[in-house]
Amino acid sequence: DTGVSQDPRHKITKRGQNVTFRCDPISEHNRLYWYRQTLGQGPEFLTYFQNEAQLEKSRLLSDRFSAERPKGSFSTLEIQRTEQGDSAMYLCASSPRVFGYQETQYFGPGTRLLVL
Amino acid sequence: KNQVEQSPQSLIILEGKNCTLQCNYTVSPFSNLRWYKQDTGRGPVSLTIMTFSENTKSNGRYTATLDADTKQSSLHITASQLSDSASYICVVSGGATNKLIFGTGTLLAVQP
Numbered sequence: 001d002t003g004v005s006q007d008p009r010h011k012i013t014k015r016g017q018n019v020t021f022r023c024d025p026i027s028e029h030n031r032l033y034w035y036r037q038t039l040g041q042g043p044e045f046l047t048y049f050q051n052e053a054q055l056e057k058s059r060l061l062s063d064r065f066s067a068e069r070p071k072g073s074f075s076t077l078e079i080q081r082t083e084q085g086d087s088a089m090y091l092c093a094s095s096p097r098v099f100g101y102q103e104t105q106y107f108g109p110g111t112r113l114l115v116l
Numbered sequence: 117k118n119q120v121e122q123s124p125q126s127l128i129i130l131e132g133k134n135c136t137l138q139c140n141y142t143v144s145p146f147s148n149l150r151w152y153k154q155d156t157g158r159g160p161v162s163l164t165i166m167t168f169s170e171n172t173k174s175n176g177r178y179t180a181t182l183d184a185d186t187k188q189s190s191l192h193i194t195a196s197q198l199s200d201s202a203s204y205i206c207v208v209s210g211g212a213t214n215k216l217i218f219g220t221g222t223l224l225a226v227q228p
Binding site for chain 1: 120150152157158159160161162165205207209215216218219220221
């Protein structure tokens, strides 16, 4: 399978615990995005990387959230001191760098987080 | 404010019937518009992508239209199948940072 993969697919944690999610993009895609999606809503942008550089962060990404892409390949999203409001589906997407405006983002299956 | 609104919020149709989903946007400047299909518990999958110069684009039984003047798009599904049951999300790329702006989706249920 050469699509975007995410691990774990599901995570249940207690409030106050830290969690880390991993995303493996499609090989050679140099752009990687993280989104959060709550029930009945569309995905909301969190952050994006071009290679290893984190180029943009949403205001939704509080100081409890941190994302890395150390070697420009896989990425991790860590949430510290989780709160019940962090319960959501966390989606990762990757895209190749293309010129023009027809960049397509390919989404992973998501990690569903439930904070008790 | 850059926004993407979709209607209806949910829709139930019988297998074999056609349906049309609507998307209105207020994103400026506009770059492109995509329709994604998202199965329950899965990530979105791209169906179509259109720039301002394209009026229609098809992908099998899915046909998307775009009116850049009225800032409206529609997704028409022909001869629906049970596997079409999913959320359909309209996504507009544009604004000052050319970011993707997602609609809240239309939840489609196709019944036998």
